[in-house]
Structure formats: structure tokens, C-alpha cells
Amino acid sequence: MTNVDPSAIIGNGVKMQESTVIEGGAKIGDNCVLGNKVVIEKHAVIGNGVTMDDGCVIERKVNVGNDCKFGNKVVVEGHAVIGNNVKMGDDIILEKDTTVLDNAIIETGTVLPAGKTFPDGITSKAKYHPS
Numbered sequence: 001m002t003n004v005d006p007s008a009i010i011g012n013g014v015k016m017q018e019s020t021v022i023e024g025g026a027k028i029g030d031n032c033v034l035g036n037k038v039v040i041e042k043h044a045v046i047g048n049g050v051t052m053d054d055g056c057v058i059e060r061k062v063n064v065g066n067d068c069k070f071g072n073k074v075v076v077e078g079h080a081v082i083g084n085n086v087k088m089g090d091d092i093i094l095e096k097d098t099t100v101l102d103n104a105i106i107e108t109g110t111v112l113p114a115g116k117t118f119p120d121g122i123t124s125k126a127k128y129h130p131s
Contacts, residue, residue: 002016002017002018002019002020002021003020003021003022004020004021004022005022005023005024005025005026006024007024007025008022008023008024008025008026008027008028008040009026009027009028010022010028011028011029011030011031011032011048012030012031013030013031013032014028014030014031014032014033014034015032015033015034016033016034016038017034017035017036017037017038019036019037019038020034020035020036020037020038020039020040021038021039021040022040023039023040023041023042023044024042024043025042025043026040026041026042026043026044026045026046027044027045027046028040028046029046029047029048029049029050029066030048030049031048031049032046032048032049032050032051032052033050033051033052034052034056035052035053035054035055035056035072036054036055037054037055038052038054038055038056038057038058039056039057039058040058041057041058041059041060041062042060042061043060043061044058044059044060044061044062044063044064045062045063045064046058046064047064047065047066047067047068047084048066048067049066049067049068050064050066050067050068050069050070051068051069051070052070052074053070053071053072053074053090054072054073055072055073055074056070056072056073056074056075056076057074057075057076058076059075059076059077059078059080059096060078060079061078061079062076062077062078062079062080062081062082063080063081063082064076064082065082065083065084065085065086065102066084066085067084067085068082068084068085068086068087068088069086069087069088070088070092071088071089071090071091071092071108072090072091073090073091073092074088074090074091074092074093074094075092075093075094076094076098077093077094077095077096077097077098077114078096078097079096079097080094080095080096080097080098080099080100081098081099081100082094082099082100083099083100083101083102083103083104084102084103085102085103086100086102086103086104086105086106087104087105087106088105088106088110089106089107089108089109089110090108090109091108091109092106092108092109092110092111092112093110093111093112094112094118095111095112095113095114095115095116096114096115097114097115098112098113098114098115098116098117098118099116099117099118100112100117100118101117101118101119101120104118104119106118
């Protein structure tokens, strides 16, 4: 059963699966599509026309721009900012305080370390090992 906190603001034309969870204070824009087991945590802001495939987790105080496409199992940690028209593959982790610029394309298996900017920041495939 869909679990939407009464304080969340849901835009027009939003489609979500029964397993979707939207926590208090979250804002979901118009015409978004949220897959199975998508979790939008407190005070996250999702723009218009965003599609999130199965298993995505958007943590607290994340801001997602308009017309973004998330693959399966994308995790965006707290306070990240994602620009407009960003496309992401599957199994991606954006660590806290990251920034993704408009029109970026992020490949499957990418990890963006905390505080970095994409495409200008350091990324790695599958697993990040600090130098």
C-alpha cells in the first residue's frame, strides 16, 4: 500500500506504485512517475516530469530538477542537488552534498563521492576507493 505522509505535497498527474513511500514535507512535482519501492524522504523536492525506476531512495533535503530520469536502485544522499534533464543509469550512489549539473548523463554503477560536482567531480565505477 502506498504510504504518503499527509504533509507531503503531490503534484498533478503523479503515478506511483503501491510500494512507494513519501515522507513528511516532501514535494513532488507534476507528471512524475515513481516505480516500485521508491522512497522519498522528508523535505526532499522533486521537480516536474521526473521518472524514478524501482528501488530509488531520495534522502532528506535533496533537490531534484525537472525532467530527470533515474534508473533502478539510484540512491541520492542528503542535501544533494540534481539539475534539470539529468539521466542516470542503474545502481548509482550520489553521496551527500553532491551536485549534478543540468543535462548530465551518469552511467550505471557510478559513485559520486560526498561534496563533489558531476561532471566536474571525481567519479568511479561500482565502488569508490579514496586515494
